Amino acid sequence: MTTIRTPAKIIPRAFPGIxxxxxQEIIINSRITTYPPETIICRENEIEYVFYMVLEGDxxxxxxxxxxxxxxxxxxxxxxxxxxxxxxHNAPRAATVKTKTNVIMLELDxxxxxxxxxxxxxxxxxxxxxxxxxxxxxxxxxxxxxxxxASELAxxxxxxxxxxxxxxxxxxxxxxxxxTPLMVASGYLQxxxxxxxxEEQFNATIDTVLRNVDQITTLANDLLFLQEIxxxxxxxxxxxxxxxxxxxxxxYEEKAQARQVIVKVKGDRNVPKxxxxxxxxxxxxxxxxxxxxxxxxxNGEVEIRFTEQGDRVRTSVEDHGIGIAPxxxxxxxxxxxxxxxxxxxxxxxxxxxxxxxxxxxxxxxGTLDVESEAGKGSKFSISLLxxx
Numbered sequence: 001m002t003t004i005r006t007p008a009k010i011i012p013r014a015f016p017g018i019x020x021x022x023x024q025e026i027i028i029n030s031r032i033t034t035y036p037p038e039t040i041i042c043r044e045n046e047i048e049y050v051f052y053m054v055l056e057g058d059x060x061x062x063x064x065x066x067x068x069x070x071x072x073x074x075x076x077x078x079x080x081x082x083x084x085x086x087x088x089h090n091a092p093r094a095a096t097v098k099t100k101t102n103v104i105m106l107e108l109d110x111x112x113x114x115x116x117x118x119x120x121x122x123x124x125x126x127x128x129x130x131x132x133x134x135x136x137x138x139x140x141x142x143x144x145x146x147x148x149x150a151s152e153l154a155x156x157x158x159x160x161x162x163x164x165x166x167x168x169x170x171x172x173x174x175x176x177x178x179x180t181p182l183m184v185a186s187g188y189l190q191x192x193x194x195x196x197x198x199e200e201q202f203n204a205t206i207d208t209v210l211r212n213v214d215q216i217t218t219l220a221n222d223l224l225f226l227q228e229i230x231x232x233x234x235x236x237x238x239x240x241x242x243x244x245x246x247x248x249x250x251x252y253e254e255k256a257q258a259r260q261v262i263v264k265v266k267g268d269r270n271v272p273k274x275x276x277x278x279x280x281x282x283x284x285x286x287x288x289x290x291x292x293x294x295x296x297x298x299n300g301e302v303e304i305r306f307t308e309q310g311d312r313v314r315t316s317v318e319d320h321g322i323g324i325a326p327x328x329x330x331x332x333x334x335x336x337x338x339x340x341x342x343x344x345x346x347x348x349x350x351x352x353x354x355x356x357x358x359x360x361x362x363x364x365x366g367t368l369d370v371e372s373e374a375g376k377g378s379k380f381s382i383s384l385l386x387x388x
Contacts, residue, residue, distance in 0.1 A: 005078045007032075007106050010053045014081045025119055029112035033105045041105075042083060044096045049110035053081040057103025063095045066149070075100075087113045178219065181212035236364070238273040238387035239281060241315055245304055248285050252293060260298040263289065267305040271313045274384040276364050281384075284360040285315070287353030288380045292319035295378070312366075312383045320377035329372065333358045357382070 007030070011023045018026075032055070035041065042048060044063060059076040073095055076082065085091055087110055108116075188209050191197050197205045242265075249263050256263050274281075292302040296319045307314040324332060333354050361368045361382050372378035 005055050007053070007055065010055065010079055010081065010106065013079065014051075014053055014084070022116070022119075025116050026108060027106075029115050030106050030108040033107055035099050035103050035105065037099050037101055039099045039103075041097045041099065042093045044094065045092045047090060047092050048083075049086050051081070051083045051087050051108045051113065052097075053106040053108070054078050055104040055106055058100040059097050059103065060100055061095050061097050066152075086110065178216060181215045185209045185212040185216075236275050236277060239276045239278045241274050241281070241313060241384065242269055242271065242306060244278055244282050245285055245306075245315065248282060248289050249304075251286070252289055255290075256293050256302070259293055259296065259300075261293050261296045261300050261302060263293065263302045263304070265304045265306075268308070269306060271306045271308045273387045274313050275387045276384055280360045280363070284357040284382065285317070287357045288317040288382075290353055292317050292321070292378070292380075295319060296321040308386075309383070311386055311388075313386055314381055314383045316379055316381040318377065318379040323374040323376050324370070324372040324378055325374045329370075332370070333368075 007027045008023055011026050012018060015022070015026070030053075035057075041052060041059070042050075054076055056078050059080075061073045061076060061082070062070050063073055065071045076097070082097060083093070086093075087108070185208075188197075188205050192202070192205060245265065249265070252263065289302065289304075296302060300320055303316075303318045305316050305318075307316070357380075358368055361384075364384055366382055366384040369381045369383075370378060371381075
């Protein structure tokens with residue numbers, strides 16, 4: 001049931017202790033106004049000279065925090081009042097008040113209030129008492145707001161410190177990943193130059209140099225791709241995702257054999273083409289296959305499956321290796337996160353592969369999901385729009 005307050009009942013709440021004849025004096029100098037829902041009665045930081053008493057209806061009071069967040073401070077209903085500071089001080093409104101329903105207001109402006117004071121000085125004392133109470137409440141709200149901001153600043157500082165540490169570790173990893181193949185390639189080239197490599201060893205030595213140069217090139221390309229992917233939007237074409245996956249499997253056949261891991265495509269291979277850029281999708285899938293091989297146990301198996309789902313094609317890469325611990329799962333797509341050790345096994349790489357995959361799939365308006373259990377393996381699935 002809608003609550004209704006008469007002016008004779010609400011005015012003594014706003015001006016405690018005033019006499020009945022003074023209540024009538026305020027009513028005479030006020031006006032009754034109606035407003036529809038979603039009307040802004042007063043706006044934060046604007047200066048006006050009206051005191052509002054709510055006879056009927058509901059309001060919400062909001063304030064902008066940190067220049068962007070709109071925070072609900074409280075709700076008002078029949079019997080409440082606001083804006084008393086406007087009668088005695090040329091200060092901007094501290095908050096925005098908006099109607100939620102049809103409302104009826106008793107409004108007393110500054111000129112009307114001055115006329116009341118000439119006839120009823122005790123109203124001034126009642127107003128001073130009420131404003132003092134409001135100021136105390138506002139002080140408490142300000143203190144609480146400062147506490148929240150201090151906590152937010154502390155959290156932000158902690159995150160910045162953590163990011164700085166991760167970046168430094170990332171740069172250290174880059175230096176290590178570059179130094180090792182550079183030293184190997186340089187060492188073999190020096191040996192060739194000095195005539196220390198026999199004719200029988202020459203081809204194997206050149207293969208070693210090329211393999212390490214390829215490693216450096218791949219690393220540099222990944223870093224550049226990660227920086228450029230947000231700047232360059234490819235023109236999407238129909239892409240045979242099965243063909244892309246087969247290309248990746250061929251490229252990683254040697255690495256899989258070295259770790260004694262079998263990579264298999266299972267299930268349906270008759271799925272439609274997807275909307276995308278073949279080169280960037282290949283990079284995304286490379287990261288998934290590379291990780292699946294890297295984190296599989298010897299004699300393990302990596303399974304790749306395709307599924308048609310409505311207007312999308314889903315590609316999943318599943319391994320049965322070390323899995324992902326729950327505490328690091330939220331960080332696996334971070335650009336600077338790298339798992340360098342699990343148990344007694346060390347893992348090379350920078351850890352930027354999953355970051356690349358996520359950005360590519362987002363750019364394609366697709367989804368990237370992960371299912372994993374520590375010690376049992378991981379399954380990464382990408383879902384892409386069909387080519388229409």
